[in-house]
Amino acid sequence: MSKSSIPFLAAGAGLFAALALAGIPGSAEASASCAAGRPSVLVRVDGLKQPTGQLKVSLYGSDASLWLAKQGRIHRTKVPVTGKAMDICLPVPAPGRYAVAVHHDLNLNGSRDRQDGGGYSRNPKVSLLNPKPPFARASFPVGQEQAQVGVTLLYIKGMSVGPAGS
Template identity: 30%
Template structure:
């Protein structure tokens, strides 16, 4: 029994020794309103639409905010972020599904007519600490409909 316990302890310590940490720096935060949500997805996690395995919210502050994800096992990951300006806990979109709050993805990846793929936004975490910088982008507000002329 002691032998099994010793083996399990060694395996646990070896797994922790191989874990690394990821620092995500979110730039271009425009205001101190609301919070910044950072979601980290592994290869099998359904990036970016399913609930994330590793999620953090930090208070917004103009400029840059940083989030640390410690003890990550080596592998492929992708990150999505958004600035929840109004504090309602979700990324607001217009009637066409286009975000109306600032957002971004790892590697500053962009999708066409939707979010980028996991492959376009993914990066590798090895056994060394890694830092990523993600620039928030804002979509221009939708134009107001032109008034109909009165003839």
């Protein structure tokens, strides 16, 4: 199986964007948008294999045809990993349906490899043979206020993927 068949390992897959919440480096505009009660999403990233490396988080809009495509990203950022779980706030342009993809660059080498982890909002089931969930399984609604969504990171384990602790 090639690296390109696994979205959170595939070079150029364009999966990652986000803006940081309190205490994590990020855009001042993003923090202001999240703090002001505007439409936003608080992403709770759990299951980091180690509290090192960098998180790359991407926010995608409601156009399912652009899900996981570089041109479909609404926001993209990288934040240093500071623990085994992190909260990241993403401002959204307007109420609607959104989805999030997260990549954990564990070894900070800038490329996606077998040590790295990844996951999607709402934790849809993925496998090595079916690594890209449909937008409908990862998407969630955002209204006028902050929405919350979880992402549990998955890592390659032999011929399968799963949470770091299992």
